[in-house]
Amino acid sequence: MKDQVEKLILEVEDFKTTDTNELESFRIRFMGKKGVMNDLFKSFKDVPNDQKKEFGQLLNTLKVKAQEKHTKLKSELSANTNQNTNKPDDLTLPVLNDQLGARHPISLIRNQIIDIFSRIGYTVSEGPEIEDDWHNFTALNFPEEHPARDMQDTFFIDEKHALRTHTSSVQVRVMENNKPPIRTISPGRVFRNEAISARAHCIFHQVEGLYIDKDVSFADLKQTLLYFAREMFGEKTEIRLRPSYFPFTEPSAEVDVSCNICSGKGCNVCKHTGFLEILGCGMVDPNVLENCGIDSSVYSGFAFGMGIERITMLKYQINDLRLFFENDVRFLKQFQSA
Numbered sequence: 001m002k003d004q005v006e007k008l009i010l011e012v013e014d015f016k017t018t019d020t021n022e023l024e025s026f027r028i029r030f031m032g033k034k035g036v037m038n039d040l041f042k043s044f045k046d047v048p049n050d051q052k053k054e055f056g057q058l059l060n061t062l063k064v065k066a067q068e069k070h071t072k073l074k075s076e077l078s079a080n081t082n083q084n085t086n087k088p089d090d091l092t093l094p095v096l097n098d099q100l101g102a103r104h105p106i107s108l109i110r111n112q113i114i115d116i117f118s119r120i121g122y123t124v125s126e127g128p129e130i131e132d133d134w135h136n137f138t139a140l141n142f143p144e145e146h147p148a149r150d151m152q153d154t155f156f157i158d159e160k161h162a163l164r165t166h167t168s169s170v171q172v173r174v175m176e177n178n179k180p181p182i183r184t185i186s187p188g189r190v191f192r193n194e195a196i197s198a199r200a201h202c203i204f205h206q207v208e209g210l211y212i213d214k215d216v217s218f219a220d221l222k223q224t225l226l227y228f229a230r231e232m233f234g235e236k237t238e239i240r241l242r243p244s245y246f247p248f249t250e251p252s253a254e255v256d257v258s259c260n261i262c263s264g265k266g267c268n269v270c271k272h273t274g275f276l277e278i279l280g281c282g283m284v285d286p287n288v289l290e291n292c293g294i295d296s297s298v299y300s301g302f303a304f305g306m307g308i309e310r311i312t313m314l315k316y317q318i319n320d321l322r323l324f325f326e327n328d329v330r331f332l333k334q335f336q337s338a
């Protein structure tokens with residue numbers, strides 16, 4: 001009997017586990033109702049009186065050791081499981097795709113402009129951002145010494161190449177490569193050597209429009225722009241044309257739309273004029289048609305150019321152009337449902 005208890009004590013001392021089920025079996029084997037401990041206590045009465053004291057002490061040692069062992073292993077195991085739950089997420093798991101991005105407001109308005117003009121038959125054309133002198137200036141009737149060629153406005157790459165300063169360069173390419181009738185818009189990035197402020201940036205976006213056919217008149221231009229303004233800013237929008245100058249159009253005009261904030265009554269945004277400038281336009285200068293291989297005695301046409309940033313600022317009442325380039329998600333998120 002004594003030997004049996006001593007063996008059990010050794011078993012308890014040697015017992016090790018990292019498994020909660022094994023620990024539970026240990027508890028049942030030693031401390032359970034039908035466990036060895038109870039059996040031994042029951043058989044205590046059969047032990048001869050002179051050995052009772054020694055046997056009792058042994059039994060007690062076994063009991064205490066088994067309990068200590070159980071408590072120790074139990075706390076180790078629960079510390080381990082806590083550690084497990086504090087572990088970083090499993091990085092090999094597939095990503096939950098619940099962070100949807102939003103389209104950039106400039107892209108939203110560019111797409112809207114393309115949509116509006118495609119409904120009246122305009123195609124979309126594109127040209128290079130690095131442009132040669134001919135397409136950016138000369139073909140568009142810029143005199144050799146015109147101030148727009150000045151280093152201050154233009155990022156020159158070499159003697160003959162620059163970052164395009166406007167998308168009007170694309171109209172030259174389209175006319176060179178296509179026969180009238182031509183109806184196209186050319187959206188794209190343009191570059192000017194400007195100081196960055198709330199109202200100006202050295203990179204911005206324009207959409208150029210070009211319509212060349214027989215008998216195209218200024219009235220067609222006006223009606224096209226009225227259609228555009230009403231589709232973009234609402235059906236009650238009015239437009240106003242002011243005479244202006246561009247080397248590539250004659251006559252030329254700048255176009256204002258009635259202020260969509262105060263409906264033309266006058267407010268801070270329109271500086272109490274009731275109107276906001278949105279684009280430049282005019283009848284394509286015969287020199288430009290000829291430069292691009294189009295017979296100006298047969299064909300005429302109009303062109304217009306607008307800044308996408310400006311239209312977007314008016315449409316969403318954004319007062320600082322720099323927001324478009326900062327990629328601040330707090331700004332961009334606001335266009336998620338647009």
Ligand code: DAH
Binds near residue numbers: 246282
């Ligand atoms: N290219 C002009 C600019 O960047 C905009 C412009 C004005 C385009 C009149 C045109 C136009 O086609 O006819 O300021």
